[in-house]
Structure formats: C-alpha cells, structure tokens
Amino acid sequence: MHIGVNNSDYLPSLIVQKSPVNFYIGLCLALLSTLFIGTSFIFKKLALRRSSRNGFSAGDGSLSYLCEWMWWMGFILMGIGEFANFVAYTFAPAILVTPLGALSVLVSALLSVRFLNEHLNCIGGFGCGICILGSTLIVLHAPKEQNLTSLHEMWLRATDPSFIIYSLFVILMSIVLIFILGPRYGKTNPIIFTLVSGSIGSLSVVACKGIGVGLKNAFTIGFSSMFSSWFFWFLMIWLIGAITIQMYYLNRALDLFSTGIITPLLYVFFTGFVIIASTVLFHELNALNYMDYVGLIFGLIFTVLGIVMITVLKDSNFSWKSLRTFFQAKHSTYSSSNSSFDMHNKLYRRITAFKPTLYDWKTRHSRRLSFGQLSTEKLVSDHHSDSELTDVVQLLPHITSRNINQNGHLMSGKARMKRIQTFTDSPQLYTLTNGIVSVST
Structure with missing residues (x-):
C-alpha cells in the first residue's frame, strides 16, 4: 500500500553524541518545560473560575472559557512547555527528561496555594509524593x-x-x-x-x-x-x-x-x-530484565496507593498540625511507662499543674475519677491559656481503654473527650465526667 513514502526511504536513526553541553541544554529545557506546564494550570484555573462566576461552568460543558484571555495564556504556556519537553529529548537521555515532568506537579501545587487559595492536607501531600515516586519508577523501568x-x-x-x-x-x-x-x-x-x-x-x-x-x-x-x-x-x-x-x-x-x-x-x-x-x-516487553519487572510492579503499587490517598482521603480533617499533636501526645503518654497506673498519674499531674484556685471535692453532681491512689472531681480554673488546657485534654483519649461506670469505677471502653472552650477572664468550671470534659460558668 502506497502511503507517500517508499519502502526504501528508511533513514538511519538519529544518534546524538553525549557531551556535557548537550546534557545541560536538555536539563535546562526540561526544567523550563515543567515551569511552563505547571504555570499553565494556574492560568487555566483562573480563567475557569472567572467563567463560572459569570454563570458559565466548564463542568457543565460550557465553552465560555474560550473567551477568557487567561485561558489562552495558559494554553500558550502549555504549548511552549510541551515543545521544550520534546526538544529536550534531542539533547538529554529520556531517563532524565521524563521523570522531571513530575516537577510540574510541585510547581502547580505551590502556585495554587499562592494564587488560587487552595489547600491540600498532609494526606493529599503524601499521595502526591507517592504518585510521583510510582510514576518515576514506571518511567525508569519501562521499555524504551x-x-x-x-x-x-x-x-x-x-x-x-x-x-x-x-x-x-x-x-x-x-x-x-x-x-x-x-x-x-x-x-x-x-x-x-x-x-x-x-x-x-x-x-x-x-x-x-x-x-x-x-x-x-x-x-x-x-x-x-x-x-x-x-x-x-x-x-x-x-x-x-x-x-x-x-x-x-x-x-x-x-x-x-x-x-x-x-x-x-x-x-x-x-x-x-x-x-x-x-x-x-x-x-519491547521482551527487553525487560528482572529489575525492570520489579520496578514496574512497585511503581504500579505506589501509583495506585497515591491515587487512593488523593481521591478518597482528600477531604479528611487530618493536617500537619494534628499529625504533630498526635505524636506529641503519644510521646508524652507512653514515654516513661505503658502501665495504666503510670498513665493515670501522668494525667493527674498535668491537671494539677494548672494550680487551680479551688478544688471542690464534695459536689453532689460530680462523679469520682480514680487515678491510682489519687482522686479528683471538679476543677475550677481561670486565667489560663487555651493551649495549656488543650495539652492536658489531648491526653484523655490515650488512657488505655478505660471509662467510668455508674459507681464511679473504671470500666472497659474507649475514653471519650469533648474539646473544651477557650478560657475567658471569668472563672469557668471544668468537670471530668465519664471521660468527658464539660464546661460551665
């Protein structure tokens, strides 16, 4: 079948001589490509938001964003980036150029926080990193x-x-x-x-x-x-x-x-x-060796795991701050001993460290909480910072499977916690009842 080129019109494959100059030219082009492509997403997103504010949403199939100059700017930037990436393959090896495409993800993520006021929790951040790792493994070990x-x-x-x-x-x-x-x-x-x-x-x-x-x-x-x-x-x-x-x-x-x-x-x-x-x-599947197959398998696993973290867990309230708080609480609770008696005494010492103005040990509505040989029921405190009391309250969930029954004794079940209000200038009454911290003025 004639398609315009004879069978004899074969040309030798183009071989680029390896040299430091060619390598660095390809590296610079690849880096510029990621910068242009990552920035193009921001321009397109801004244009799409402007179009949506005017009542024309691309999510519903509208093409009104074609009237926005910012969308065309993003389109041009993406075209320049793709062209630079294509030329980079001429100067540098593909094993260098292709993984660098993942940097456009980082560029886009950083710029979106600055210009789009978007937020990505720590789970989504881990997912992005795992996706990049998995994709890089696939690229490195895939047939050339x-x-x-x-x-x-x-x-x-x-x-x-x-x-x-x-x-x-x-x-x-x-x-x-x-x-x-x-x-x-x-x-x-x-x-x-x-x-x-x-x-x-x-x-x-x-x-x-x-x-x-x-x-x-x-x-x-x-x-x-x-x-x-x-x-x-x-x-x-x-x-x-x-x-x-x-x-x-x-x-x-x-x-x-x-x-x-x-x-x-x-x-x-x-x-x-x-x-x-x-x-x-x-x-070219037959050209793969043992390490290539291992790399591809792990690349697929990391990629799937990253996608799950990004899509399924992207709306969770888990954040970097909560992650640090969790490990700090775990460390302060279990650092010395894992016994129930030691943990209860740790919690009691943290509560009494507030030096409250009054302990009411004989209130009719209180419920007795036992911490080893010590007992406390109600705590009146004022002029303390919210961070101080929050630090104490965060220890409550880590009491090992303890709760209070009607007789005031410890029973099985997870300890419960209710986040307390911010301290005000007026004294407030903080009551520990059934593992719950409640507030009354």
Whole structure:
C-alpha cells in the first residue's frame, strides 16, 4: 500500500553524541518545560473560575472559557512547555527528561496555594509524593521506545493488531467514561474526566511521533513526499481530534476539582498510558530484565496507593498540625511507662499543674475519677491559656481503654473527650465526667 513514502526511504536513526553541553541544554529545557506546564494550570484555573462566576461552568460543558484571555495564556504556556519537553529529548537521555515532568506537579501545587487559595492536607501531600515516586519508577523501568525512520515504518507499526486493540480499548473506555459514568460521577470523582484526558492524550503522543518522523524525512528527501502521503494527513487529523478531546475534559476536571488533585492524577494517567502505548507499538516487553519487572510492579503499587490517598482521603480533617499533636501526645503518654497506673498519674499531674484556685471535692453532681491512689472531681480554673488546657485534654483519649461506670469505677471502653472552650477572664468550671470534659460558668 502506497502511503507517500517508499519502502526504501528508511533513514538511519538519529544518534546524538553525549557531551556535557548537550546534557545541560536538555536539563535546562526540561526544567523550563515543567515551569511552563505547571504555570499553565494556574492560568487555566483562573480563567475557569472567572467563567463560572459569570454563570458559565466548564463542568457543565460550557465553552465560555474560550473567551477568557487567561485561558489562552495558559494554553500558550502549555504549548511552549510541551515543545521544550520534546526538544529536550534531542539533547538529554529520556531517563532524565521524563521523570522531571513530575516537577510540574510541585510547581502547580505551590502556585495554587499562592494564587488560587487552595489547600491540600498532609494526606493529599503524601499521595502526591507517592504518585510521583510510582510514576518515576514506571518511567525508569519501562521499555524504551525505538527510533522510527520513516512514515512507512510508522504505518506498519500502527496497523499491528496489538496496537489496534489498544486503540480500540482506549476509545471504548473513553466512551463509557464520557456517556455512562461521566453524567453520574463526573462532578464528584476527579478520576473520570482526568482518565479520559490522560488516555486520549497517549494517542496524541503516538500521532506526534509519526508527524515528527514525517517532518524529519521531509528535511532530508523533500517535502513533496510528505505532503503527498495520506497517512501524514490522517495523523494530523488524529492529533487535532485527540488534543481537542484531551483539553476539553481536562478543562472540565480543572473546573470541578482542585489543581493540586488534577495535576498529579493527569501526570500519572498520561505517563502510564504513554508507556503502554509505546510498549504495544514497539514490542519491547521482551527487553525487560528482572529489575525492570520489579520496578514496574512497585511503581504500579505506589501509583495506585497515591491515587487512593488523593481521591478518597482528600477531604479528611487530618493536617500537619494534628499529625504533630498526635505524636506529641503519644510521646508524652507512653514515654516513661505503658502501665495504666503510670498513665493515670501522668494525667493527674498535668491537671494539677494548672494550680487551680479551688478544688471542690464534695459536689453532689460530680462523679469520682480514680487515678491510682489519687482522686479528683471538679476543677475550677481561670486565667489560663487555651493551649495549656488543650495539652492536658489531648491526653484523655490515650488512657488505655478505660471509662467510668455508674459507681464511679473504671470500666472497659474507649475514653471519650469533648474539646473544651477557650478560657475567658471569668472563672469557668471544668468537670471530668465519664471521660468527658464539660464546661460551665
């Protein structure tokens, strides 16, 4: 079948001589690429927010964001970043350039906190780091893509049954996500639209490779053979259609969810599907060694774990402050002894350290709490900081499975805690009852 390039029109693979100059040029281009791409997400998000305030939401399918100059600025920045990333592969090895793409996640996350007032809790932060680690392992241990030499060779590889099956799988999966799962879960689950963008994006990369081969041949044997090839124009239409779908659903995802969530998810999905497409297209699974398989397995595990942490636990109240408080409380409770008697005495000493103005030991409504040989019932205190009392109250949940029954004795069950109010200038009565700290004035 004639596609515009004869079978004999094979060109030798381009070999770039390794030198420190080429290495540093590729490194700088890769770093600039991550900066441009990470910044582009911020511009697009700002444009989408402005469009939503005007009553046109991209999450509902509106295209009004195309009228915003900030969206086009983001689009241009992303194009510059992708072009710089493509050129970087010419100067530096892929093992360096590809993992550096993860830095766009960090750029986007930092800028989103500054310019978008977005928040990502510590679990989401750990998830982002694990996603980056897993994706980097996959990239480092995945089969390396071969160099194409002509459009005819690209045609032979693209018509291979394995790649046709992969392409059909991506298309059918995208149809299911768009028309079945999208209307139900698209506005509540960030995976839906991001997965569409990442999977279709892998097909756009394949088209880019073919177009790049055609342009490289054109500079060697003339542009007439490239322009007369119907396969070249098919790849152009393929590329335009894939990029259009990819950007449309990426914009919908950015409009509905935080940039700190979408950016790592898109990186994971896009990188993973590109690796699969390259592997299927160039048949290099047999080139893997034992360490490559181990790296791929761990990369997949880390990636899945990171996605779960980002999507499932992103709305939890767990924060860096609560994490530090938890470990401080655990340390202060268990540092000397793990016995119940020692823990109770620790708690009692912390309470009496407030030096309250009055102990009421014989109040009718109080309930007796035993701490070893010591007892305390009600505590009246004033002019103490909230942080001091909070530090004491945080010890209460760590009493080992103790509670108070109706007779005032310790019984099985978790100790309960109610966060107390801030101290005021007027005295307040703090009562320990059934493991609960209550406040009355």
